[in-house]
Amino acid sequence: MVELGQIALMLSFMMATYSTVVGFAGGMLNGRDLAASARWGFYSICPLLMLATASLIYAFVTNDFSVKYVAENSNIAMPKIYAWVAFYSGNAGSLLYIAVAFSLMAGITIRILNSKLPYTSPYALGVMSMVLLFFLAVILFLANPLDRHPIALEDGQGMNPLLIHFGMFIHPPFQMLGLISVALPFSIAIGALLAGRGGRDEWVDQGRLWGMVSWLLLTTGLLLGAWWAYTILGWGGYWAWDPVENSALMPWLAMTAFVHSIMVQKRRGMFRMWNMVLIIVAFAMAQMGMFINRGGPVPSVHSFAESTMGWVFLAVMAVTLFISLVIFIFRFDTLKSRSGLDSIISRESAFLAQNMLFLLIAFITLWGTIFPILSEAVDETTMTIGQPFFNKVNGPLMLLLVFLMGIGPVLPWRKAGWGSINRMLRLPLIVSCLVFLLSLISGIREYWVLISFAICSVSLVTVFQELIRGSKSRHSHGESWGRAFFSLIGANRPRYGGYVVHLSIIMLAVGITASSFYDVQKDVVMRPGDSEVLGKYTFKYLEVSEKSYPDRVEEIAKFEVWSGNKNIGYMYPYRAFYPEFQIAATKGAIHSTILEDFYLVPSEFKEDGQAVFRVLVNPLVSWMWAAGPVLILGTLIALSPKNRTQRKRLQLPNVNVDQNPLRISE
Amino acid sequence: MLVISAIIISLIPAVLVAYPIIRKIASKSPFPEDESSLKADLERRWESALEGLRHAELEMSVGNVSESDYLWLKQVHMTEAALVLKTLEIPDKEKGFLIKQTSLDSGYEEDN
Numbered sequence: 116m117v118e119l120g121q122i123a124l125m126l127s128f129m130m131a132t133y134s135t136v137v138g139f140a141g142g143m144l145n146g147r148d149l150a151a152s153a154r155w156g157f158y159s160i161c162p163l164l165m166l167a168t169a170s171l172i173y174a175f176v177t178n179d180f181s182v183k184y185v186a187e188n189s190n191i192a193m194p195k196i197y198a199w200v201a202f203y204s205g206n207a208g209s210l211l212y213i214a215v216a217f218s219l220m221a222g223i224t225i226r227i228l229n230s231k232l233p234y235t236s237p238y239a240l241g242v243m244s245m246v247l248l249f250f251l252a253v254i255l256f257l258a259n260p261l262d263r264h265p266i267a268l269e270d271g272q273g274m275n276p277l278l279i280h281f282g283m284f285i286h287p288p289f290q291m292l293g294l295i296s297v298a299l300p301f302s303i304a305i306g307a308l309l310a311g312r313g314g315r316d317e318w319v320d321q322g323r324l325w326g327m328v329s330w331l332l333l334t335t336g337l338l339l340g341a342w343w344a345y346t347i348l349g350w351g352g353y354w355a356w357d358p359v360e361n362s363a364l365m366p367w368l369a370m371t372a373f374v375h376s377i378m379v380q381k382r383r384g385m386f387r388m389w390n391m392v393l394i395i396v397a398f399a400m401a402q403m404g405m406f407i408n409r410g411g412p413v414p415s416v417h418s419f420a421e422s423t424m425g426w427v428f429l430a431v432m433a434v435t436l437f438i439s440l441v442i443f444i445f446r447f448d449t450l451k452s453r454s455g456l457d458s459i460i461s462r463e464s465a466f467l468a469q470n471m472l473f474l475l476i477a478f479i480t481l482w483g484t485i486f487p488i489l490s491e492a493v494d495e496t497t498m499t500i501g502q503p504f505f506n507k508v509n510g511p512l513m514l515l516l517v518f519l520m521g522i523g524p525v526l527p528w529r530k531a532g533w534g535s536i537n538r539m540l541r542l543p544l545i546v547s548c549l550v551f552l553l554s555l556i557s558g559i560r561e562y563w564v565l566i567s568f569a570i571c572s573v574s575l576v577t578v579f580q581e582l583i584r585g586s587k588s589r590h591s592h593g594e595s596w597g598r599a600f601f602s603l604i605g606a607n608r609p610r611y612g613g614y615v616v617h618l619s620i621i622m623l624a625v626g627i628t629a630s631s632f633y634d635v636q637k638d639v640v641m642r643p644g645d646s647e648v649l650g651k652y653t654f655k656y657l658e659v660s661e662k663s664y665p666d667r668v669e670e671i672a673k674f675e676v677w678s679g680n681k682n683i684g685y686m687y688p689y690r691a692f693y694p695e696f697q698i699a700a701t702k703g704a705i706h707s708t709i710l711e712d713f714y715l716v717p718s719e720f721k722e723d724g725q726a727v728f729r730v731l732v733n734p735l736v737s738w739m740w741a742a743g744p745v746l747i748l749g750t751l752i753a754l755s756p757k758n759r760t761q762r763k764r765l766q767l768p769n770v771n772v773d774q775n776p777l778r779i780s781e
Numbered sequence: 782m783l784v785i786s787a788i789i790i791s792l793i794p795a796v797l798v799a800y801p802i803i804r805k806i807a808s809k810s811p812f813p814e815d816e817s818s819l820k821a822d823l824e825r826r827w828e829s830a831l832e833g834l835r836h837a838e839l840e841m842s843v844g845n846v847s848e849s850d851y852l853w854l855k856q857v858h859m860t861e862a863a864l865v866l867k868t869l870e871i872p873d874k875e876k877g878f879l880i881k882q883t884s885l886d887s888g889y890e891e892d893n
Binding site: 118119122123126129130133137147148149150151152153154155156158159162163166230231232233234235312315316317381382383384457525527528529530531532534535538539581584585587588607 | 846
């Protein structure tokens with residue numbers, strides 16, 4: 116089975132090479148049969164890689180420790196269900212996962228592109244094949260998960276115990292999928308440039324569609340990562356500005372800028388160069404993320420083991436960036452905007468300002484992330500930049516973004532006079548002043564919190580104002596309130612889907628603000644029978660029990676907890692020790708309400724019965740996790756296609772216009 | 782067994798890439814519409830002008846824009862739509878219908 120997987124890997128490498136060469140040739144020679152052949156060759160890669168994946172998973176399930184990767188990432192004690200997690204838990208397997216997932220997504224993209232952008236798609240196919248070819252080359256020549264040991268081992272080393280958790284089934288796949296999916300809109304954009312077809316906004320609809328898919332995957336990956344860190348890793352926080360976290364945040368920031376500014380190109384034929392630059396930057400940052408993740412030199416708590424592979428990714432990133440910029444400069448003249456800004460107070464201007472802020476935050480994050488390498492290169496001392504730097508510099512910029520998120524969508528396209536501004540922003544600004552004052556009266560003295568709540572209220576009121584005014588308008592023409600609301604959203608899905616996404620961002624902003632400024636933390640040393648108080652919570656340490664498993668020993672503390680006078684039951688934080696790995700992992704116990712989380716995590720159990728616990732009260736964290744489904748819903752609304760009536764209304768009749776102006780011969 | 786399986790899985794992609802070239806399936810089908818053609822570009826601009834009009838109507842109906850801004854926006858988008866139609870070689874009768882369509886498209890105008 117493993118040998119079959121190896122053959123499938125080699126064949127997929129050959130097919131990717133074929134699709135790259137023949138795809139570009141098909142585009143350049145206008146050979147439609149060549150392009151079709153390249154396309155069908157590309158379609159065959161996904162099943163081949165699935166076969167390779169199946170053979171690796173089969174090796175995990177059957178404990179075939181003659182396969183090096185299986186021996187390094189599993190053992191007999193590992194539950195079989197974790198074969199899927201073990202598949203991508205190491206460097207080589209994760210590359211295979213990325214390759215198979217990308218081949219599937221790219222196959223779907225190519226299928227759609229072939230009908231929507233028939234003259235661009237061979238070039239886009241060439242670029243996608245090239246991306247896949249790189250991954251397959253790395254798998255085959257640097258990190259092949261199907262390589263065998265010279266001698267078969269009786270048992271494997273086992274998977275890192277921190278990864279044995281159900282959260283691992285969803286967080287890493289989304290994160291990796293998000294990073295690689297940036298290659299889809301990138302390939303479409305570069306394909307359009309290569310085909311000499313970027314100047315009439317041909318690629319914009321497909322670029323937006325796949326840009327949003329990529330953005331959704333990246334966002335889901337980031338949120339799942341934060342949730343996993345908070346609920347599983349047991350350190351009480353959800354974001355630490357760790358290099359690997361930053362490496363996922365940077366392309367997300369660039370993609371967020373892209374999915375907004377591509378709308379301006381669609382509506383106004385503006386920002387054509389800017390959008391190309393954005394998508395090139397986003398892809399470069401995704402590659403930078405892979406460089407950091409793949410054993411680059413930046414220290415991180417959760418990157419793969421240090422290896423030279425990171426440098427291969429960095430080199431490819433540099434080459435990709437260089438070639439993309441050369442193509443961009445070569446096609447520079449075709450990318451001039453159709454029109455200019457009519458007014459500085461318009462939606463276009465707000466998008467541009469917001470784009471600048473996103474990129475500024477991305478580059479500040481990049482600077483902070485790679486600073487240790489730079490400092491080491493300059494004077495051979497490694498200086499790392501910690502959370503305070505990122506919080507102080509990026510925090511205010513992010514608040515400014517939330518403010519722009521509030522006012523940008525209500526500004527009309529092209530221009531807004533003072534009369535319009537007054538109509539749209541009067542109520543949000545009044546409410547935000549009231550929120551500011553009420554927060555002040557209620558005892559909040561942290562000025563960043565006051566500003567944050569005031570800004571969030573501007574965004575919140577503009578969203579509700581839009582929804583209420585729109586529904587009211589329809590209701591005044593005879594529709595029931597419910598029908599008016601849903602038909603309003605249905606008739607303008609990108610707009611109102613965007614508002615739903617903005618609601619989720621407000622929830623995130625409020626959750627981050629409250630949990631950053633008003634979290635309470637206490638380290639306590641307790642014996643069984645001791646009670647302690649933190650805020651309104653009283654917690655009594657009842658006992659500790661020990662449970663042995665084949666791979667670990669768990670020390671489980673039992674607490675009885677009261678919120679005020681109300682008994683909220685028992686909580687069981689625990690510490691697991693894995694003797695084989697000499698690793699200890701803690702798992703916090705969380706009592707979560709809509710207002711705050713009570714979080715208990717053990718630090719140490721001493722032999723004399725004493726134990727050290729970290730206790731936290733984190734306000735409004737649950738708002739952040741609730742924001743995830745809202746965000747996904749909003750993105751799906753924005754992405755959903757127009758209905759038949761809407762599409763029909765916008766169509767021009769069949770008219771006598773030259774269908775083949777470039778005189779392409781058959 | 783391994784050899785037979787290897788031959789089979791090698792044959793499948795080989796057939797897939799050879800088939801379109803041998804049977805010339807793509808070149809036998811009519812040319813697809815060029816996404817960069819003048820017509821396609823005009824369609825995008827037409828759609829953009831109509832979207833702009835719909836948007837302006839929506840903003841006006843929900844009370845987001847002032848009367849003067851609305852009239853300016855409407856004028857700009859109508860001019861854009863008219864320019865698109867002027868470029869197209871279609872009979873005046875259809876042009877008249879399409880111009881009428883631009884003012885009906887928002888769905889709000891219909892109610893008023």
